[in-house]
Amino acid sequence: MQDSLDAGGETPDSRTNPLIRKLESLAQLSGEDKAVLERISANPQIVATGTDLIRVGDKPDGVYLIMDGMACRYTLRANGTRQIMAYLIPGDYCDLDVALLERMDHSISTLSTCSVVRIDLNTIQELLRQHPAITHALRLATLVDEATLREWVVNLGRRSAEERIAHLMCELLLRLRAVGRATNDSYALPVTQEDLADTTGLTTVHVSRMLASLRQRNLIELSGRRLKILDLAGLEALAEFKSDYLHLGGRKAA
Amino acid sequence: MNLWFQPVQVATGSPDQESQLVFHDGFLVAVLVRLSSFHEVGTGKWFLEVGFGRVADPNPPLFSDLEDAKIWIRQQLGEGH
Numbered sequence A: 001m002q003d004s005l006d007a008g009g010e011t012p013d014s015r016t017n018p019l020i021r022k023l024e025s026l027a028q029l030s031g032e033d034k035a036v037l038e039r040i041s042a043n044p045q046i047v048a049t050g051t052d053l054i055r056v057g058d059k060p061d062g063v064y065l066i067m068d069g070m071a072c073r074y075t076l077r078a079n080g081t082r083q084i085m086a087y088l089i090p091g092d093y094c095d096l097d098v099a100l101l102e103r104m105d106h107s108i109s110t111l112s113t114c115s116v117v118r119i120d121l122n123t124i125q126e127l128l129r130q131h132p133a134i135t136h137a138l139r140l141a142t143l144v145d146e147a148t149l150r151e152w153v154v155n156l157g158r159r160s161a162e163e164r165i166a167h168l169m170c171e172l173l174l175r176l177r178a179v180g181r182a183t184n185d186s187y188a189l190p191v192t193q194e195d196l197a198d199t200t201g202l203t204t205v206h207v208s209r210m211l212a213s214l215r216q217r218n219l220i221e222l223s224g225r226r227l228k229i230l231d232l233a234g235l236e237a238l239a240e241f242k243s244d245y246l247h248l249g250g251r252k253a254a
Numbered sequence B: 001m002n003l004w005f006q007p008v009q010v011a012t013g014s015p016d017q018e019s020q021l022v023f024h025d026g027f028l029v030a031v032l033v034r035l036s037s038f039h040e041v042g043t044g045k046w047f048l049e050v051g052f053g054r055v056a057d058p059n060p061p062l063f064s065d066l067e068d069a070k071i072w073i074r075q076q077l078g079e080g081h
Helices: A002-009 A012-016 A018-024 A031-040 A096-100 A121-130 A132-158 A161-178 A193-200 A204-216 A232-239 B066-076
Strands: A045-047 A052-054 A063-068 A071-076 A082-088 A107-110 A114-119 A186-188 A220-223 A226-229 B003-009 B018-024 B027-034 B046-051
Touching (some): A031 A121, A031 A132, A161 A204, A161 A232, B018 B066
Antiparallel strands (some): A052 A107, A071 A082, B018 B027
C-alpha cells in the first residue's frame, strides 16, 4: 500500500522539484506529502537579479521559496556596506515561523534571476497541521540552517580569506548536489565578486586575489558564472571542511 | 601636516606588488598597493592594503592616484583639508 502511494507521488516533477528533494533527504515523505509539496511550489514567478523579496522592517506576508537561482539574506549598514548572512538555493525558503515576527530584522534579495513562490501563511499553517512528516523535515531543515549559520560565523571570525572562499565553495557543492543542481563537481555560481566579498567579509580585491590563487593551485576553474572544483579533496583539506553540519543523507533507512 | 610616501614591494601573494608605505609624523599609518591587471575591476588604482589606528577601515575605497589616497588618509586622521 505504502509502495503504491509512494509510486503515485513519484512524478517526474517530484524528482526534480528542489523542495521535495531537500525535504526527502531529511525525512521520509509519502506520495501524498510530495503531492502537497508539488502543489504549493507550483507556478513560480521569475524575479530579476537584485530584487528584494522582503525588506527589513516589512511585515512578513508569506514564506518565499526559491525554486531556481540564488538569493541571500542580508543587512545594510548606515554607510551602505552589506553583509550577506545566508545563501538561499533551490529548495530553500525564508523562515517558516516568520509569521510570528511583527517586522523583518533583515532583508532577502535575489543574487541571480530566480524562480520564486510566495506561500501564503495560512497554507503554511495548514501544511504544518496536516502533514507531520513534512513538519518533521522542515524542523530538521531549520536546524541545518542554524548549523550552517554557525559555520559561517566560524568562517568570518576564524578562517583566512582563502579558507573562507574554499569553505563556501565546498558547502555550496554539497547543498546544490542534494537538490540535483550540481553536475559532478561543478555548479552554476551566479554571484559577483562583490557578492562573495560581502558574504565572506573581505574586500573585492582580496576575493579577486583568492580566486586567482585557488585557480593557480589547480583547485578550481571558474568560467563565466560556472564553478568547477578540480580537486575536491584538496579544497576540503584547505578549508578544513567537514560536511556533518549539513546533515546530508542523515535520514535513517526506514 | 606631515604625510609622506616610501615606495616598497609588498608580498601580497598576487601580482599586486608595487606599493607605498605612508608615514604621518614619522609613524607608519598605511600601506597602499597598486592593483595589477589581473583584477576584473580597479586595475591601476591604489588599494588600502592595511591601515593603522584611525586609518584602519574594513571597506576602504579604491584611489585613482596617490593624491587621492592622501586626501582620504588625512580625513581619516581627522586632518581633512
